[in-house]
Amino acid sequence: MIVDCPYCESKVDGIVRGEHQTYGEHEDNPSKRVLLECPVCHCTLLAETEHWQIGHEEYKWSNAIRLWPEPERILSWELPDIVSIALIEAKKCFAGQAYIGCAVMCGRAIEGICKDFKTKNNNIAGGLKELLDRQVIDKRIYDWGDALRIQRNIGAHASEEKIDRVDATDLLDFALAICDYVYILRNKFEQFMERHNKDNQ
Ligand SMILES: [Zn+2]
Structure with missing residues (x-):
């Protein structure tokens, strides 16, 4: 799972150490929180990915967003x-x-x-x-x-x-x-x- 590691300041393919899948209150599709180890500096990272429908009966997990440390700043759809x-x-x-x-x-x-x-x-x-x-x-x-x-x-x-x-x-x-x-x-x-x-x- 690809994430930006803020410790070694590089994009890394995190090693999955654990994960938990969950459904939000009004969500039809699950999201997943994944505990990762940075393969470069071996620090711990937490990321989230969502299950997106991309076609009829076709799904994929979205790109990972880092939740911890230094959560990634998500832009609001309200911005022009x-x-x-x-x-x-x-x-x-x-x-x-x-x-x-x-x-x-x-x-x-x-x-x-x-x-x-x-x-x-x-x-x-x-x-x-x-x-x-x-x-x-x-x-x-x-x-x-x-x-x-x-x-x-x-x-x-x-x-x-x-x-x-x-x-x-x-x-x-x-x-x-x-x-x-x-x-x-x-x-x-x-x-x-x-x-x-x-x-x-
Ligand atoms: Zn790192």
């Missing part, structure tokens, strides 16, 4: 393509230790948010400011976005400056948190308020 395409690339760059590429892709995700909200300003700095003024984001999210924009610029233009793993982790976390805030938490809060306003009428 213009944002999720960049985040998927950012995650791939990170897994491949291409940290400059990761920073550039995180910047592209933020640019995607600006485009999705049709900001008048084409550059990220102006777009973020507009999102702040329109109250799509608040000041802290704006500051995160702006920090990300600066790192993205380091990545996008030829220089001798590098971006290390720690900074790339933070940039990816920031980018994912900003997208969660804009597309998931805001909607959740609006729906919550709508429900409660109705109750109070």
Whole structure:
């Protein structure tokens, strides 16, 4: 079973040491949690795979997703393509230790948010400011976005400056948190308020 081992930072074919198959509350197909040993550094990993129907009476187990340690960050289907395409690339760059590429892709995700909200300003700095003024984001999210924009610029233009793993982790976390805030938490809060306003009428 192929997983990314965060200890030796490589994609490995984990040795299966145990597994447990289960059905979720509303799921027709089972999922499986698999205890793995990394064949390179011999550390313990836990991964999950789902049984997918791919045709009539035809099933296959999905690619493994690491649950422990450092669970893989799963993207929500609520994100628009213009944002999720960049985040998927950012995650791939990170897994491949291409940290400059990761920073550039995180910047592209933020640019995607600006485009999705049709900001008048084409550059990220102006777009973020507009999102702040329109109250799509608040000041802290704006500051995160702006920090990300600066790192993205380091990545996008030829220089001798590098971006290390720690900074790339933070940039990816920031980018994912900003997208969660804009597309998931805001909607959740609006729906919550709508429900409660109705109750109070
Ligand atoms: Zn390993």
